[in-house]
Amino acid sequence: MSGINTYESMLISFNLQKIALILIITGFIILRVGKLSKGKLNRHDIISAFGYLLVILSVPYMINFTYDIIVSQTVSPVILTHSLIGIVILLLGFIIVINRRSWKIKRRLKTKANMQTLLVLWLVNFILGSYIALFT
Structure with a gap:
């Protein structure tokens, strides 16, 4: 095989x-x-x-x-929280990171505040993921 x-x-x-x-x-x-x-x-x-x-x-x-x-x-609360934040990050990441320059949605949503929010969510999720990897 x-x-x-x-x-x-x-x-x-x-x-x-x-x-x-x-x-x-x-x-x-x-x-x-x-x-x-x-x-x-x-x-x-x-x-x-x-x-x-x-x-x-x-x-x-x-x-x-x-x-x-x-x-x-x-399913622990930490894993559930990590998963839910991860889904939000994937959706926001698609809008902010992958979005092409010609799309109108990018101009409205790719602001500094939204990028900072995405960064904070990513850092929180990274810390939760590290906790899961190290202690569960």
Whole structure:
């Protein structure tokens, strides 16, 4: 039998989450360290978009983990909160990060306040995810 099994695909998906985390942090550092010139802002946009795409590709791992938790009936409030914030982040990320420049929705919603809200939600979710990984 050839191909990859479920375990291998989940491992690939989990590794994509790690790469996405590194890209998102790199994009944030580029934005903070560099001046807000058009070139650096474009680089930040590209890195953030790749990070978001990798997060989308790692959704199968998240779905599998959620399914296992629901089946085992061990859903803790931390995991539930992490999941709900993650869904909001994925939706906001699509609007803010992936959205093309010609879409009118981007002009209205891609404000500094919305990006800061997305950053705070991402940091809270990162802390909750780290807590889940380390202590559960």
